Each structure stands twice: as C-alpha cells, then as structure tokens.
Amino acid sequence: MVKDINGKPYSRKLLVAVLLIGIFCAVLNQTLLFTAQPTLMHVFHIGASTVQWLSTIYPLVVGVLMPITAWMADNINTKTLMLTAYGIFFIGTLCCTIAGSFSFLLVGRIIQAIGGGMIQGITMTVLFNIYNSEERGTITSLMGLAFGLAPAIGPTLSGWLIQISSWRLVFGVLLPFELITFLLGMVALKRVIPSRPSKLDWVSVIVSTIGFTALLYGLSLAGSVGWFASTVISFGVVGIIFVVWFCHRQTKIANPMLNLTPFKTFQYTLSLGIYAIAQMVMTGVQFLLPMYLQDIHLLTPMQSGMTLIIGALAMGLMSPISGYLINHGYGRAGIISGAGLLTVSVAVFTTISTTTSVILIALIYAVLNIGIALVSMPAQTVAINALPNSLISHGNAAMSMVRQIATSLGLSVIVSVEQTVIKAQNGHTLVDQLTGYHAAFLLSAILGAIVFVIAFRIKKPHREPITEN
Structure with a gap:
C-alpha cells in the first residue's frame, strides 16, 4: 500500500x-x-x-x-x-x-x-x-x-x-x-x-478559449477547403493573435492559469517537439491508409479496418517494451530507433501501387506503429522527467494542448497535400489518386526524418539503469 x-x-x-x-x-x-x-x-x-x-x-x-x-x-x-x-x-x-x-x-x-x-x-x-x-x-x-x-x-x-x-x-x-x-x-x-x-484568471480563460477555438477550427477546415480560403485565414489569424496574447499574459501575471515555465527547460521542449511531430505523422497515416485501401484496393470500411488492426496490436505489444526501456535508462535509444522505423516504414508507403499486397501493407503499418510506440510515450515521459514535481500539472496540460494542435495541424497539412497533388494531375483516375497518396506519405516520411535527426539531442539519463529485484 x-x-x-x-x-x-x-x-x-x-x-x-x-x-x-x-x-x-x-x-x-x-x-x-x-x-x-x-x-x-x-x-x-x-x-x-x-x-x-x-x-x-x-x-x-x-x-x-x-x-x-x-x-x-x-x-x-x-x-x-x-x-x-x-x-x-x-x-x-x-x-x-x-x-x-x-x-x-x-x-x-x-x-x-x-x-x-x-x-x-x-x-x-x-x-x-x-x-x-x-x-x-x-x-x-x-x-x-x-x-x-x-x-x-x-x-x-x-x-x-x-x-x-x-x-x-x-x-x-x-x-x-x-x-x-x-x-x-x-x-x-x-x-x-x-x-x-x-486564483483563476478569468481573462486568461476567455482569451485562451477564443484563441484555441479559432485556431483549431481553422486547422480543421484547411484540409477540406484549402489553406488560402478566407475562413481558414480569418480563423487562423484570430486564433494566433489570441493564443499569443494568452501566452504573453501567462508570463506577466502572478498566478498564471497555465505556467509556461516548462518550455524554458530545453529537454522538455525538445521531447515535446518530437512527440508533436510523431503525432502529426501518426494522425496523417491513420487517416490516409483506410482511404487508400478503400479507393485503390476497393475494400469496404470494415475490411480496411481489419487490415490495419495488426498495426494496433503491434502498438499495444510494444507499449510494455517502451516502458521497460524508459525504466532501465534506454529511453533515448528507444526514441531514436523508433524514429528510424517510423521514417523507413512511411517512406516505403511512397512506393505502394494498385497491385501491392494488402498483407504487405498491413505489415508495413505494423512496423510504423512499432516506431510510433517507441517514440510517442517515451518522449512524453522524458519531457516530464525533465521537470520538477511542482510543474508536472502544467507540463502535462501544455503537452495535451500541443497534442491537439499537432493532431489538427498534421491532418490538415497531410490531407491538403494529398488533395492538391490529385487536383494538379487534372484527373481523378487511380493513378492520379495514387500520386496524391505518394506525396502525402513523402511529407510524412520527411517529418519522420526530422524526428530521427533531433532525437539525438535528447540527453542520456544521469542515473544508472535500475535492476530487477
């Protein structure tokens, strides 16, 4: 007890x-x-x-x-x-x-x-x-x-x-x-x-509500109506202005609603950045692959979901391994390895065609999910471990906030790239659609490569790995 x-x-x-x-x-x-x-x-x-x-x-x-x-x-x-x-x-x-x-x-x-x-x-x-x-x-x-x-x-x-x-x-x-x-x-x-x-600062509550509502709504629209649509620009600008106002206010008032001090810790900010980019890749691929399987391979929604279930199981199986690596001082190595798997697997998706085996796609997706499991949660743990206990609640709140923004941003950017490339082909044949998917997967692979490169900046833990009793 x-x-x-x-x-x-x-x-x-x-x-x-x-x-x-x-x-x-x-x-x-x-x-x-x-x-x-x-x-x-x-x-x-x-x-x-x-x-x-x-x-x-x-x-x-x-x-x-x-x-x-x-x-x-x-x-x-x-x-x-x-x-x-x-x-x-x-x-x-x-x-x-x-x-x-x-x-x-x-x-x-x-x-x-x-x-x-x-x-x-x-x-x-x-x-x-x-x-x-x-x-x-x-x-x-x-x-x-x-x-x-x-x-x-x-x-x-x-x-x-x-x-x-x-x-x-x-x-x-x-x-x-x-x-x-x-x-x-x-x-x-x-x-x-x-x-x-x-004391709760109600001005911060109002400003943050307006800011994050406008920003997230603008990002959610971008994937379907385009980044230069008036509604996206309007909501985006309003959102950014109010979010910046909110962040500035938190640094000036005595009792901030969200303490931004964690961002002054380099390892926290670095690990949070890694986590955010990994979320963008995961969200984008999770959205694209079912569409690819239904558009190109003509699978039903149920069939496409069953094809990808092996990836979900792979992620679930890898979670205890990720935890083991963190507990034994190998979180940094796990994140680097996971970023490598993430990058390579998404890069392979840029080569898939109308004849690519569905089984092969499921296996590649499983490798991708193994990479995500080795990156995402360990990166969060490394970030929080860099903070004193008094800042954990604020560090977690900031992390959750960044996760929502990264999810919306990743989905909007990756989907808009896919749609833009398809429209540029002047047609809607299978080849045109496939070209759009390849472009979106290529962007995801580039984001994965960024994670891989910056992951080397994570510091190794000073403590010795713990031993089993």
Missing part, C-alpha cells in the same frame, strides 16, 4: 486501473465515429460537411479545455475532479446513445468532449504524481495503450458494431465501462496531487 498526501493508505494498482479504463474510453471515443459517419448521414438526412462536426467538435473542445486543466489539478481535490469528469463523460455518452435528432447528438458529443478533455488533461498528471521518475516507464506502457491502441482500433470497432447492431451501439458500448469507472473511482480515487491554491 502507498499513501496519499494526507497519509492515508490506498491501492495504487486499483487507482491505476480506474484511470486506465477512463482514459481508454475517452481516447477511443475520438475515433469511433470515423466509420459511423456515412450511417449517421443516412439516418439524420444530413450532408458530409454537417456530420463532420461530430468528429471536429470533440478535439476542438478538448483542446480548449487543456490550458485550464492545470489550474484544476492544482486547486481541486483529485477525487472530486476525476469523479466529476467521469460523470460528465457518462452523461454525454448517454445523450448520444438516446439522441433522436442530430442537434441532440451534437450536444451530447460536446458534453462528452468536456468530460473527455478533463479526463485526458488530468489523468497523466495523477499518474506522474503517484510514480517517481525511476518508475515512470510504467506510465509509458499504460498510456501507450490508451493513446496508441485506442484510436487505432476505434474505426474497426465502430464498423463492426454498426454491422451487427446500429449506430447507437457505437456510443452505448462505452456506457458500462464508464459506469464501472465512476463506481470504482468512488473507492479507488484519492487525493494524490498536492494542493497549490491560486
């Missing part, structure tokens, strides 16, 4: 189990709708631009919530905060499950995103507070399952659920797990984050 900050004993294993189930559901929920969107368009008689809001609104709300989660973690009792987040997420999921109209479904999705954003922003802060720096490879293993495996299996699970039942089950399947999380949380959750009371 370990003790909370009040000296009361609690079961760390039970607490971690609750946190893991909660965040797995929150992250899985972000990609469950990818396969369900055509069905929802038919059910509610809406177009693609309208149904897209169900997928767009979730990361939008999550991104807006990130800056304030650091203040929440420092000022609100951990148990109260997490139970509130689980409760909101459950209510949102229930609303989506019983929705009789698209408007009600969208409202439920927003409520889901509020709860999910709180869960994502605070869970890692809790985990990094209950494990010391020598044990944080364990966090790498656990969070790798949530941030790697969950989004990878989302589209496949969604397609299967719709095939055997209805779209309501896409949301309803989460309800039992969310209820279990809430009930177990009432027992397992303890106050494990030291209280650092501060």
Whole structure:
C-alpha cells in the first residue's frame, strides 16, 4: 500500500486501473465515429460537411479545455475532479446513445468532449504524481495503450458494431465501462496531487478559449477547403493573435492559469517537439491508409479496418517494451530507433501501387506503429522527467494542448497535400489518386526524418539503469 498526501493508505494498482479504463474510453471515443459517419448521414438526412462536426467538435473542445486543466489539478481535490469528469463523460455518452435528432447528438458529443478533455488533461498528471521518475516507464506502457491502441482500433470497432447492431451501439458500448469507472473511482480515487491554491484568471480563460477555438477550427477546415480560403485565414489569424496574447499574459501575471515555465527547460521542449511531430505523422497515416485501401484496393470500411488492426496490436505489444526501456535508462535509444522505423516504414508507403499486397501493407503499418510506440510515450515521459514535481500539472496540460494542435495541424497539412497533388494531375483516375497518396506519405516520411535527426539531442539519463529485484 502507498499513501496519499494526507497519509492515508490506498491501492495504487486499483487507482491505476480506474484511470486506465477512463482514459481508454475517452481516447477511443475520438475515433469511433470515423466509420459511423456515412450511417449517421443516412439516418439524420444530413450532408458530409454537417456530420463532420461530430468528429471536429470533440478535439476542438478538448483542446480548449487543456490550458485550464492545470489550474484544476492544482486547486481541486483529485477525487472530486476525476469523479466529476467521469460523470460528465457518462452523461454525454448517454445523450448520444438516446439522441433522436442530430442537434441532440451534437450536444451530447460536446458534453462528452468536456468530460473527455478533463479526463485526458488530468489523468497523466495523477499518474506522474503517484510514480517517481525511476518508475515512470510504467506510465509509458499504460498510456501507450490508451493513446496508441485506442484510436487505432476505434474505426474497426465502430464498423463492426454498426454491422451487427446500429449506430447507437457505437456510443452505448462505452456506457458500462464508464459506469464501472465512476463506481470504482468512488473507492479507488484519492487525493494524490498536492494542493497549490491560486486564483483563476478569468481573462486568461476567455482569451485562451477564443484563441484555441479559432485556431483549431481553422486547422480543421484547411484540409477540406484549402489553406488560402478566407475562413481558414480569418480563423487562423484570430486564433494566433489570441493564443499569443494568452501566452504573453501567462508570463506577466502572478498566478498564471497555465505556467509556461516548462518550455524554458530545453529537454522538455525538445521531447515535446518530437512527440508533436510523431503525432502529426501518426494522425496523417491513420487517416490516409483506410482511404487508400478503400479507393485503390476497393475494400469496404470494415475490411480496411481489419487490415490495419495488426498495426494496433503491434502498438499495444510494444507499449510494455517502451516502458521497460524508459525504466532501465534506454529511453533515448528507444526514441531514436523508433524514429528510424517510423521514417523507413512511411517512406516505403511512397512506393505502394494498385497491385501491392494488402498483407504487405498491413505489415508495413505494423512496423510504423512499432516506431510510433517507441517514440510517442517515451518522449512524453522524458519531457516530464525533465521537470520538477511542482510543474508536472502544467507540463502535462501544455503537452495535451500541443497534442491537439499537432493532431489538427498534421491532418490538415497531410490531407491538403494529398488533395492538391490529385487536383494538379487534372484527373481523378487511380493513378492520379495514387500520386496524391505518394506525396502525402513523402511529407510524412520527411517529418519522420526530422524526428530521427533531433532525437539525438535528447540527453542520456544521469542515473544508472535500475535492476530487477
């Protein structure tokens, strides 16, 4: 048994189990709708631009919530905060499950995103507070399952659920797990984050909300309407102005909502940059490959999802290995190796054709996911290990915020490159589409190469690798 900050004993294993189930559901929920969107368009008689809001609104709300989660973690009792987040997420999921109209479904999705954003922003802060720096490879293993495996299996699970039942089950399947999380949380959750009371700066809340909403919305539009569309430019400029204003204000006020001091630590900023670029590559490839399999190989959504499931399993299997490397002082070596695998595998995708074996594509994707597993979570762990405990909540909030921006940016840039190249071919033949995919994969490979090069700047840990008892 370990003790909370009040000296009361609690079961760390039970607490971690609750946190893991909660965040797995929150992250899985972000990609469950990818396969369900055509069905929802038919059910509610809406177009693609309208149904897209169900997928767009979730990361939008999550991104807006990130800056304030650091203040929440420092000022609100951990148990109260997490139970509130689980409760909101459950209510949102229930609303989506019983929705009789698209408007009600969208409202439920927003409520889901509020709860999910709180869960994502605070869970890692809790985990990094209950494990010391020598044990944080364990966090790498656990969070790798949530941030790697969950989004990878989302589209496949969604397609299967719709095939055997209805779209309501896409949301309803989460309800039992969310209820279990809430009930177990009432027992397992303890106050494990030291209280650092501060007054909430409402000007920062308003400025950050406007800034990140505009920026993320502009990025979400860029992939479909182009980077030079007036709406993208307008929202982008407004977003950047308000985000810069928010960041400047945090450096000037006595009690910042989000402390930006972690960015003064080079190893934190470097590792966070590596993680952000890896997220861009992962998001772009996860979006492109199902489209490639359906457009070029004419697979069904279900078939394309099943083709890529081996990659999800590979990522899940690699998460414990990533944790082992971190715990034994080899995180830097793992990140460099993973960046190399990431770069090579995506580069191979630039050579695929209409006759490339689907099995070969699945194997290449598995190698890519192994690389992602060796880079993403270890990079986060290295970043947090570079900070003092007092800055962990703010470092995690900044990391979650950067993840949302990197996800939106990566998807928009990579998709816009694909679409631009296809249009430049003056046709929509399979060859034209394939050329667009090759260009997008080439950009992803270049980003992977950047990760590989800068990963060598990560410092080796000063401590000796720990030994097994």
